Amino acid sequence: MAHFRAAILGCGGRGRAHAEGYAAAENAEIVACVDPVEENAKRLADRYGVEKVYSDYRQLLEETKPDVVSVCTWPHLHREMVEASVAAGAKGIHAEKPMAPTWGDSKAMHEACETAGVMMTFCHQRRFNPEFRKARDLIRNGAIGEIVRLEGYCPNMYDWGTR
Numbered sequence: 001m002a003h004f005r006a007a008i009l010g011c012g013g014r015g016r017a018h019a020e021g022y023a024a025a026e027n028a029e030i031v032a033c034v035d036p037v038e039e040n041a042k043r044l045a046d047r048y049g050v051e052k053v054y055s056d057y058r059q060l061l062e063e064t065k066p067d068v069v070s071v072c073t074w075p076h077l078h079r080e081m082v083e084a085s086v087a088a089g090a091k092g093i094h095a096e097k098p099m100a101p102t103w104g105d106s107k108a109m110h111e112a113c114e115t116a117g118v119m120m121t122f123c124h125q126r127r128f129n130p131e132f133r134k135a136r137d138l139i140r141n142g143a144i145g146e147i148v149r150l151e152g153y154c155p156n157m158y159d160w161g162t163r
């Protein structure tokens with residue numbers, strides 16, 4: 001089984017959630033994490049046994065060359081971190097939603113990954129929740145007939161609407 005060396009950029013709430021995922025995977029190890037807030041980086045590193053802790057993500061990428069990068073920072077940082085990860089040779093990038101603040105940034109990220117053959121995914125995990133899967137199955141099985149209209153509500157289209 002392939003073994004993946006992962007790095008986490010941003011050690012806040014979502015960085016810790018991604019770390020939990022890598023810790024549960026048999027074929028991955030977190031080789032480094034970064035956060036300018038030292039306490040955040042250290043807390044994650046201590047909890048998951050991460051040896052290399054950085055405050056500058058470019059230095060992390062340059063020195064550790066991870067296979068997989070988790071981009072767990074705020075949206076305006078996603079594009080630069082994705083592009084830097086591609087340039088550093090990462091083969092997989094799992095970034096937090098929303099993808100980016102603008103359509104232009106989103107397209108640039110997509111293009112950078114497509115050109116370099118990098119798999120980029122986003123953390124739209126809510127669609128895997130049992131209630132949504134159940135609704136999907138009911139629709140697929142014809143249990144509620146043909147869907148002619150669907151209404152939804154979310155308090156922040158930019159954030160929640162991307163799920």
Ligand SMILES: NC(=O)c1ccc[n+]([C@@H]2O[C@H](COP(=O)([O-])OP(=O)(O)OC[C@H]3O[C@@H](n4cnc5c(N)ncnc54)[C@H](O)[C@@H]3O)[C@@H](O)[C@H]2O)c1
Pocket residue numbers: 009010011012013014015034035036037040055057072073074075077096097098123124125159
């Ligand atoms: N998928 C989900 O369910 C879900 C839930 C909440 C938030 N999010 C998304 O996750 C992203 C992060 O949210 P969060 O709640 O973890 O925020 P957070 O504030 O808890 O964590 C962000 C971390 O990034 C760090 N950071 C800032 N600049 C940095 C830099 N240059 N290099 C490295 N680290 C840097 C901050 O110091 C902080 O520790 C956002 O895009 C948010 O929309 C997704």
